Amino acid sequence: MNNIRNFCIIAHIDHGKSTLADRFLEITKTVETRQMQAQYLDQLELERERGITIKMAPVRMNYKYQNQNFILNLIDTPGHSDFSYEVSRALQAVEGGILLVDATQGIQAQTLSHFFAASKAQLKIIPVINKIDLIQDANLLYKLQEEIAQLVNVKKEEIIFASGKTGEGVEKILNALVSKIPPPKPGNLKLGRALIFDSFYDDHKGIIASIRVTDGEFKLGDDVIFISNKIRTKIKEVGYFTPKISPQNIIKEGEIGYLATGIKNTKQIKIGDTILAANQANFSYQNLDLFALEGFQEPNPVVFVSFYPDNANDYDNLKKSLERLNLNDSALKIEAEQNEILGRGFKVGFLGKLHFEITAERLKREFKVNIITTFPSVVYKVITKDGEKFITRPEELPSNYEEIWEPIIKVTIITPVEYLNQIMSLYNKFRMTNITTKILGNNLEILTTMPLVELISDFDDQLKSATSGFASFSYEFLGYKKANIEKLDCFVAGEMIPGMSRFFPKENIEKEARKIAEKLKNLLPKEQFPQAIQIKIGGKVIAREDIPAIKKLLGNFGKNGGDRTRKMKLWQKQKRGKEKLKSLARVKIEPQVFKELLKK
Numbered sequence: 001m002n003n004i005r006n007f008c009i010i011a012h013i014d015h016g017k018s019t020l021a022d023r024f025l026e027i028t029k030t031v032e033t034r035q036m037q038a039q040y041l042d043q044l045e046l047e048r049e050r051g052i053t054i055k056m057a058p059v060r061m062n063y064k065y066q067n068q069n070f071i072l073n074l075i076d077t078p079g080h081s082d083f084s085y086e087v088s089r090a091l092q093a094v095e096g097g098i099l100l101v102d103a104t105q106g107i108q109a110q111t112l113s114h115f116f117a118a119s120k121a122q123l124k125i126i127p128v129i130n131k132i133d134l135i136q137d138a139n140l141l142y143k144l145q146e147e148i149a150q151l152v153n154v155k156k157e158e159i160i161f162a163s164g165k166t167g168e169g170v171e172k173i174l175n176a177l178v179s180k181i182p183p184p185k186p187g188n189l190k191l192g193r194a195l196i197f198d199s200f201y202d203d204h205k206g207i208i209a210s211i212r213v214t215d216g217e218f219k220l221g222d223d224v225i226f227i228s229n230k231i232r233t234k235i236k237e238v239g240y241f242t243p244k245i246s247p248q249n250i251i252k253e254g255e256i257g258y259l260a261t262g263i264k265n266t267k268q269i270k271i272g273d274t275i276l277a278a279n280q281a282n283f284s285y286q287n288l289d290l291f292a293l294e295g296f297q298e299p300n301p302v303v304f305v306s307f308y309p310d311n312a313n314d315y316d317n318l319k320k321s322l323e324r325l326n327l328n329d330s331a332l333k334i335e336a337e338q339n340e341i342l343g344r345g346f347k348v349g350f351l352g353k354l355h356f357e358i359t360a361e362r363l364k365r366e367f368k369v370n371i372i373t374t375f376p377s378v379v380y381k382v383i384t385k386d387g388e389k390f391i392t393r394p395e396e397l398p399s400n401y402e403e404i405w406e407p408i409i410k411v412t413i414i415t416p417v418e419y420l421n422q423i424m425s426l427y428n429k430f431r432m433t434n435i436t437t438k439i440l441g442n443n444l445e446i447l448t449t450m451p452l453v454e455l456i457s458d459f460d461d462q463l464k465s466a467t468s469g470f471a472s473f474s475y476e477f478l479g480y481k482k483a484n485i486e487k488l489d490c491f492v493a494g495e496m497i498p499g500m501s502r503f504f505p506k507e508n509i510e511k512e513a514r515k516i517a518e519k520l521k522n523l524l525p526k527e528q529f530p531q532a533i534q535i536k537i538g539g540k541v542i543a544r545e546d547i548p549a550i551k552k553l554l555g556n557f558g559k560n561g562g563d564r565t566r567k568m569k570l571w572q573k574q575k576r577g578k579e580k581l582k583s584l585a586r587v588k589i590e591p592q593v594f595k596e597l598l599k600k
Helices: 017-027 045-050 081-091 109-120 140-154 172-182 313-326 352-368 417-424 450-465 506-523 564-584 591-597
Strands: 004-011 057-065 068-076 098-100 124-130 195-202 206-217 217-219 223-226 231-234 238-241 243-249 250-252 256-260 275-276 302-310 333-339 343-350 371-373 378-386 387-391 401-414 431-442 444-452 471-482 485-491 502-505 530-535 540-547
Touching: 004 017, 004 109, 004 172, 017 057, 017 068, 017 098, 045 401, 057 172, 057 238, 057 256, 068 172, 081 109, 081 195, 098 109, 098 140, 098 172, 109 124, 109 140, 109 401, 109 471, 124 140, 124 172, 195 313, 206 217, 206 250, 206 387, 217 275, 231 302, 231 506, 238 250, 256 502, 302 313, 302 333, 302 352, 313 343, 333 431, 343 352, 352 450, 371 540, 401 417, 401 485, 417 431, 417 444, 417 450, 444 450, 450 471, 502 506, 506 530
Parallel strands: 004 068, 004 098, 098 124
Antiparallel strands: 057 068, 195 206, 195 275, 206 256, 217 250, 223 231, 223 275, 238 243, 238 256, 302 343, 302 371, 333 343, 378 387, 378 401, 401 444, 401 471, 431 444, 485 502, 485 530, 530 540
């Protein structure tokens, strides 16, 4: 174990993690030159398109340092705040981390967030300034070097200058990994024990668990047990990521690799669970929890969206696809539900807006499922006379509620100083409060609190627009605060449209109501009867639009000398018929119209 080094790369989004990982793979000859491609560890098509890492990717590399052979186990991690749960899992499986900072952008919001998480996990941090090939002014590099040294509490000389693009300084990083990151600590159990930090599905091998072995060893054919649900199975395959799966006969203490379980039921494997070897004849199922490894927290979804298949016949396919994604992304929380218009679907919990967008796109691309989604919502705390309850949809609001409390977050914004006024212009628009500022090197750190629902609207886009893309942000959940909001309901021809109810701040509610009414009028087709569109708060109508009935042409009586009284009689008959039809009619909103209504 003395020659094993387990580490991850942590950084803000787009600071060059994947490019640096490419250079590691080349220098260690882990991937042949003819097979090498940019962002090699980013296997999803979406990752390559967007230039961001979405899924963590482990890889085992061999490296020679001072005439000794070392095993380097890298876990490449995402940078966006929505995928911080991926980072937290990686931190529990390693002893050290490379803190990567883009020389052109400096310390960003997620740099700080990941650094504090790594420090809390007591990892050895190796600070690296990347993309030095893009900097002409050496003074800028030295200023950034001082900032990072102060943040990490190291000497300036310990910070490595590198370029993932040109390869400059990359061998220095590899040497620092070997010389500074400690080897894995010996376990205290004689039997095999491992932590599941990720998993994915294989049609032939079943669920494959990505593991870090903390004690003992696991061999092909061993019996293992999953502590959380006491499921016992036999190992079908065991091996390493090189970076593709490479079967072996055994995986030992301190190593990172995989274990094929043969289990097909995606609900039986839980990321963060502990696997225990169960080969002893006298193995006891009692007190299994005593062997569980600590350090993992259950992810808490903050954004909820309902997914419905575009074609009702695709329901089973959608269900299976979500289960497969859930296996690979344990932060998803999935619950079946029913909608009067859209039929059967699922309410899904996400860690943020980007998390939702990526999941929706993966369903479409990887599983060929077209979906309709509802408005993103958050968890509200509702105070009633009977106590309190939590809801994720306005339709769930009880009639006897007294107060609505909304989730509040603390937002950290890192921006060049000259954009302070532009950011302050967003103050009222996003209901920000408690703003404080602090100088951070050449940048400004802005701390503020705001409702989570404001963040998932278009805060990201507007912040980038206001700062020309130079600002970055991260956030953390603070708790709940009494909200001055009300529920809007949409009625067409006297019937409420399920799924269209929304919460809005009282100061903006009339403006939003008018917008919704106008949009409905433009989207809904004319019927044989008039349709009144009413947007209500409780029983009070605050916005209204009317769609007139289709008129039936009665012929041109006057031109050919026809009797006008005959025309009037027909009009009156038609009017009576429409009144009767109106009292009996029920508006049917097609899924495609509903889909348009849900667009911003």
